Amino acid sequence: MPFRWDLVTPDHLGSLLDDVATPEVAYLTELARCTGKVLARGGNGDLVFVGRSLDSMFDLLGGALEGTGHVLARLPLSFPRRYEYSRQEVLRAREVLADLGITPASLARRSRPVTFVDVVSSGSTYKSLFTLLDDWIAEERETWPVIRLKLRFVGVTVEEDTSPNTWRWQQHADWTRRLPAASVVNVSLDAAIWSYFGDRQQKVTKSFGTRGWIEGARETERDERTRKALAEAVRLVELGRTKQVRRMIARAIDGEPALSEPWLRTLRSTLS
Template sequence: MGRSPDSVFDLLSGALSATSWKDRCRRLPLSLWSDPDALTPDQTAQFRTNMEKLGITPAALATRQRPVTFVDLVYRGQTFENLFRLLRAWINEEAISWPVVRTKLRFVGITERTKTSPNTWRWYQAATWAPQLPRAALTSVSLDRWVWSYLGNSQPKTSQSFPVAAWLDEDLATPARDPQAVAALAEAVAVVAYGRSSEGRNALADAITSEPTMRESWLRTLVIDLRRQPHSGAAR
């Protein structure tokens, strides 16, 4: 979601490009700091249009086989809360079964790494809307603090921010060409290239194999796909 996890998207897009997961990652370039109750009817309609382009609608959620997972850098979790509220209102309006749809939503927050203890603050434990979803639907992945800060606060981005006030501004569809955008594009190209390389794919596979979820057969299959040499031309 938004621009903060762009490098995560670039790395995974490159690494997964020669696997059966090549179409799994999609960008959702929305900034959702605004209170959903303050959106105008036109802004709400634009939100739904943007979601429909990704195939995310109440009806589609109810009938999809795999859950849809939203990923974002999280500080307090406000963006996820606002997204959830917009989706829940839409689902209610369309009269789609919530008990069915609630099993098709996942939220992964990328957080700053801190010391683990029973008193550690966790965004999903503080989220007042979390009880409406299965417990396993909300989780965290931590990064070193300086990496999280770089991605979220200081990294040049290839695109402009897309807050609610700009959702109806067609000029934002024009790519930026300032020095920062050019630098961001060069970094993005390098990250994608690393993900496509044998070194990058093997590094990702190594990281995955150290996780407890390696007991899942689907994840073991993905690791095999990552270690397999791509077909000729796949890394171009």
């Protein structure tokens, strides 16, 4: 598994950031808004961030939800744009999922859903992930009618004008029809910030594609760019702990339909 520092309890960073300036986070307001929407539309599930694109949201929530008991996890797998995998790749992916407590047996018996979160364009990553889970569930002969209620997918998409003719990725994906409609939802994000997170942001960890699944993750670098990325991540955790940012996230929940449910009202109150 790719190494990533635990930034909520960063007692092992040493002198890594001693000569790195505290970065400005110009996208903070938009990220907090999007984060609140993801929480509201996540169906009270345990959030699992796929890949690295939304590491900044993971870090902000790590600070904002500290001490609340909410479960956050990262699934570092990076999926190629293909949907057939070797048996070795499949078994390794299952090991990574099992390390997070995500198996057919656990999905059938858990009380809260697993909510995957990722930036989405065409939806290819989610198709790959769903296919891996679906094949595993069938192989283990676990109860699909129960498990389908425990899986949710939140896609963070590029913000654009909406109309009846707007292209929506989930409407063109066959696999999404096997889940309840409310289990596959979107949250929009400013196009420039979406591109920054998905395409241009320097990440703390290396990409973990199928070659890495088999051979092992590449060592995390400690060069200047990586240390600046680490400083940005640490700053986001710090900001998430502040009352100001927690309230920004809480305000983004206002008006969401799920606010009629006790779990979201409790969460909003906690953040406020």
